[in-house]
Amino acid sequence: MRACAKAVVLVVLWIAPGCSRQSAEKAGTTPAGGRKIRIGFSMDTLKEERWHRDRDLLVKRAGELGADVLIQAANGNDALQNSQAENMLTQGVDVLLVAPHNGKSAAVIVEAAHKAGVPVIAYDRLINDADVDLYMSFDNERVGQMQAEYLVQRRPKGNYVVIGGAPTDNNAHLYHKGQMKVLDPLIKRGDIRIVADQWARDWLAVEALKIMENALTRTANRVDAVVAANDGVAGGAIQALTEQNLAGKTLVSGQDAELSACQRIAAGTQSMTVYKPIQRLAYKAAEVAVKLARKQPHGETTRGVSNGKLDVPSILLEPIAVDKDNLVSTVIADGYQKVEDVYRGLSPEKWPKRP
Numbered sequence: 304m305r306a307c308a309k310a311v312v313l314v315v316l317w318i319a320p321g322c323s324r325q326s327a328e329k330a331g332t333t334p335a336g337g338r339k340i341r342i343g344f345s346m347d348t349l350k351e352e353r354w355h356r357d358r359d360l361l362v363k364r365a366g367e368l369g370a371d372v373l374i375q376a377a378n379g380n381d382a383l384q385n386s387q388a389e390n391m392l393t394q395g396v397d398v399l400l401v402a403p404h405n406g407k408s409a410a411v412i413v414e415a416a417h418k419a420g421v422p423v424i425a426y427d428r429l430i431n432d433a434d435v436d437l438y439m440s441f442d443n444e445r446v447g448q449m450q451a452e453y454l455v456q457r458r459p460k461g462n463y464v465v466i467g468g469a470p471t472d473n474n475a476h477l478y479h480k481g482q483m484k485v486l487d488p489l490i491k492r493g494d495i496r497i498v499a500d501q502w503a504r505d506w507l508a509v510e511a512l513k514i515m516e517n518a519l520t521r522t523a524n525r526v527d528a529v530v531a532a533n534d535g536v537a538g539g540a541i542q543a544l545t546e547q548n549l550a551g552k553t554l555v556s557g558q559d560a561e562l563s564a565c566q567r568i569a570a571g572t573q574s575m576t577v578y579k580p581i582q583r584l585a586y587k588a589a590e591v592a593v594k595l596a597r598k599q600p601h602g603e604t605t606r607g608v609s610n611g612k613l614d615v616p617s618i619l620l621e622p623i624a625v626d627k628d629n630l631v632s633t634v635i636a637d638g639y640q641k642v643e644d645v646y647r648g649l650s651p652e653k654w655p656k657r658p
Contacts, residue, residue: 339370340369340397340398340593340596340597341370341372341373341394341395341397342365342370342373342396342397342398342399342589342593343372343375343391343421344375344426345377345387345391345399345400345401345403346358346376346377347377347378347379347403347428348377348379348404349376351535351559351561352562356581357426357584360581360582360585360586361400361585361586361588361589364589365589368589370589373391373394375387375391384403384404384405385409385411388415392415392416392419392421396421397596398424398596399421399422399423399424400423400588401413401423401425402425402428404472405471405472406431407431407432410433413434417434423435423437424437424588424592424595425438425440426439427441428440428472428473428474429473429610430473430610431610431611432610434613435610435615436595437591437595437601437615437617439584439587439588440584440617440619440620442621443478444477444480444484445481445621446481446558446579446622447477447478447480447482447483447484447532448481448482448484448485449577449622449624450481450482450531450532450557450558451481451483451484451485451530451556452485452624453556453575454530454556454574455485455489455495457554458528459494459495460489460494461496461526462496462498462526463497463526463529464497464498464499464515464518465482465486465499465530466503466539467500467501467503468506469502469503469505469506470502472506475502478532478558482530486530498521499514501514503532506532506535507535507536507539508535508536508539509539511535511538511540514539515539515540515543516543516546519544519549524547526553527553527554528554528556529544529555530556531555531557533557534558534560534563534564534573536557537555537557538567540555541573544572550572551570551572554574555572556575556576556577557575557577558576558579559578560576560639560640561576565630565634565640566645566647568625568627568630569630569645569646575624575625575626576626577623578623578625578633578634578639579620579622579623580620580637580639583620603618604618606619642655
């Protein structure tokens with residue numbers, strides 16, 4: 304794998320996976336033959352741990368199917384992501400996967416791809432107001448529900464802070480929708496009071512830190528639970544709680560099962576995370592992309608998800624709520640994180656017992 308960075312925000316990877324010539328010709332050639340299938344993967348960012356996993360796993364599975372992958376990451380720059388996608392189309396990709404930074408502006412990518420006769424898969428995040436061929440993700444509204452359900456089961460009353468993700472990310476809105484499905488009845492009943500409900504720009508932990516600091520100041524540190532949309536913003540919130548000696552006392556949700564979050568769960572400063580087995584998503588996306596490139600039916604069960612223009616055929620996988628009680632049997636058992644990494648900061652008696 305080779306990587307070259309141009310300026311600060313551009314990452315371009317052309318990945319020609321190693322596989323036998325025979326398997327490549329059998330599985331990865333275009334219908335007309337002649338060359339291997341090229342999958343383009345337009346990524347919003349590679350700044351977060353989970354996106355490295357998506358990239359590496361998708362490339363691995365594509366390689367097993369004999370396909371090449373071209374990856375470009377814009378790291379939060381909408382205009383750059385659009386131009387990178389155009390560049391991949393110029394290079395002759397057969398199918399384009401897009402994990403958009405901005406679900407609305409990425410519609411121009413879909414339009415350009417279709418003009419070139421290239422199908423588009425919205426990967427993990429939905430592209431709005433566009434004729435997307437397929438959407439592949441986890442059930443993101445369910446993610447938000449899981450976060451809120453976990454917290455209210457343990458703190459059915461009190462002051463809550465809600466910290467969302469990037470407002471440009473359609474998933475952030477889906478998480479919030481799921482959270483409020485759980486919280487709204489309790490708010491109306493007067494059991495829960497929302498003392499802050501704000502978006503963290505670009506999913507930045509520093510934005511969550513500011514939101515949390517302000518909420519603590521306004522309430523004189525009386526915050527019972529924080530509905531944090533992902534592990535990055537959870538980390539920012541927990542930093543603010545730590546400064547007030549509240550870490551481990553105020554409940555905090557998360558998402559993505561990042562190593563730092565799993566370490567916080569083991570230590571007791573983060574209450575839970577929602578684990579999305581990325582391998583299932585990345586492998587399935589590679590398999591479906593190859594089929595679409597070969598103009599074959601993908602054979603997967605779909606359901607419609609509205610993007611403002613149409614109900615996009617969608618493959619949605621089920622997430623898993625994780626806390627200290629099932630951390631070992633889920634995230635660690637799957638090999639997503641290693642036990643020695645998760646528990647390395649704790650004394651030996653706090654490590655899980657080996658079978």
